Amino acid sequence: IAGKTLTHGTPRKLKLRSKIRTLQRKLLSVKSNNTHEITEEDVTTFMEKNYPSIENFVKMQMHLTKVAPKRARYTTEFKQLALMIYFLGPKVYKFLRKTLQLPSKSTLLRITRKWEINPGFKDFIFSAIQIRVNTLGTLARDCVLCLDEMSLKTFLFYNISQDSIVGYHHSISGKSYDAANNDLVVMARGINSNWKQPIAYFFLNSICSVDDLIKIIFSVTTKLQNIGLNVLSVVSDQGTNFMKLSKQLNVTPEKPDFFINDKKVFSLFDVPHLLKSTRNNFFAHHFDFSEGRTNKAFLERFYEKDKQQKYRLAPKLTDIHIHPNSFQEMKVKYASQVFSATVAAGLNCYISLGQLPNEAMATATFVKLVDTLFDIPNSWKFGGSKFSNRPFMGSSYQIEVDKKGIQLLNT
Incomplete structure (x- = not known):
């Protein structure tokens, strides 16, 4: 503006210049800190402080990036984590393997082959199922319990790893040295969701007794209820033992149900x-x-x-x-x-x-x-x-x- 001069020493401008100098010093300090190279120790410390639950996973990933895939060695804990991810979703696991160092599917299968799945109920099977159940919605947890018997050819096999002979009678009530010629398989299957999971099997030297059937049904239903599944019915064929089971449970066409742990369970014969x-x-x-x-x-x-x-x-x-x-x-x-x-x-x-x-x-x-x-x-x-x-x-x-x-x- 004509006739006026610009001032440069007013209190307001002095205050602004002081603020600019302070910001410049902070900027130099930040630039100086950024020049420091981040080490594995820095990452580990950061993970320990902020994300302790995945600290070991990140450490393992940093280690595996330095190793050729075919020479990679995984800890037992890491393999268990990989199995859990695969169990929750095979497609997700396949996608993650594109960016993360994870064991191959064949490696996971070799691990599961070492599991000893003998006749009867195994707690680790129910623990594994619970991992999957925790991801299911309310309706997806509704299921039926299927029981089926099948004739077997009598045969005895010596299992070297377990130092035991396989093929003898082994039911829920105990073992005997009678050669098995039948087996009973127990499986849970979703009603509103398409999933199925074998639960247990038993070797029998004849058809399963009614007393053993009752013990098996009540035991497995209780275990499934404890991990969050809702067993709505028991399905079987029309074998003589299953017909007797219905009579013993007082199941009739007018009252086709019984109770397990105060929960109603329907008894059904297999439609096919x-x-x-x-x-x-x-x-x-x-x-x-x-x-x-x-x-x-x-x-x-x-x-x-x-x-x-x-x-x-x-x-x-x-x-x-x-x-x-x-x-x-x-x-x-x-x-x-x-x-x-x-x-x-x-x-x-x-x-x-x-x-x-x-x-x-x-x-x-x-x-x-x-x-x-x-x-x-x-x-x-x-x-x-x-x-x-x-x-x-x-x-x-x-x-x-x-x-x-x-x-x-x-x-």
Whole structure:
């Protein structure tokens, strides 16, 4: 501005110059400190002070960066941590290996092969499962307990590492020197989430006794409840010992449940096994219900006529389906393909064309009803082109089908 001069010694400007000099000294100090090279000791000290839980992991990573991958050696603690990460998520572990020095999958498998998993319940298995359970939501913790027996070929094997002979009877009630010819496997499986985990196995010299079954079910359910899982039901086949178990637990169609630690547990028979049993009874006997009487002969006549056609109504049916041997009877797919909408439609078509008598309509209706009854409890996804194959949601259609099924079973 004309006629005025700028001042430079006013109190305000002197104060600002002093502040600038102070900031310049601080800047020089920071630059000087930054020139100091950070050492491993500095990192270790920082981790000890701020992140003690991952201090050892960081130390190990700094050490492994100096070693070739094939020459890397891992501590037992580090291997256990790697196993935990892999158990929580194999895909995450694979991603982390791209940037971190972690043991390979084959190394982890070699570690697990050293675990001694003998007949009976092992605490370390439940501890490992709990790691995974802690990451699950409330609904994902709902599960069923599956029990199944299988015949074994009698054989004794000497385990050098354990200095023991494998193959003798070893149940929850104790061991004996009787050679095992059966085994019982216990597995937990998620209801709302797709996971399954074998829990234990037992070698048996005959089918498992009812008393042992009760001990196993109550013991494993308690252990699973203690690690946070919610066991809603016990599922088994229709073996004689499991039928006796239901009676001993006072399980009936009207009251299909019992209590373990004050929590209700439902007793269910395996649906695929029920389907096979229904097929076997259908082949051996007649079913009398509101629509009439079933007869396998109508199915046989339909099959003999249909297999001669160039374009078949039931192309999946074969001689194995109609006349299965003892081993083929164990295949669920053969039973499910007999009780199918395709076979029911084929029977109905041949009745309409006069190739089968009207009495065969009861057999066609029975086949279709069993197919629908099997679809509802055998569902695995919400969508799907087949309406009856969707999860049970209490719809009027599903309830009506169940009522017809109950009426059929009561006849």
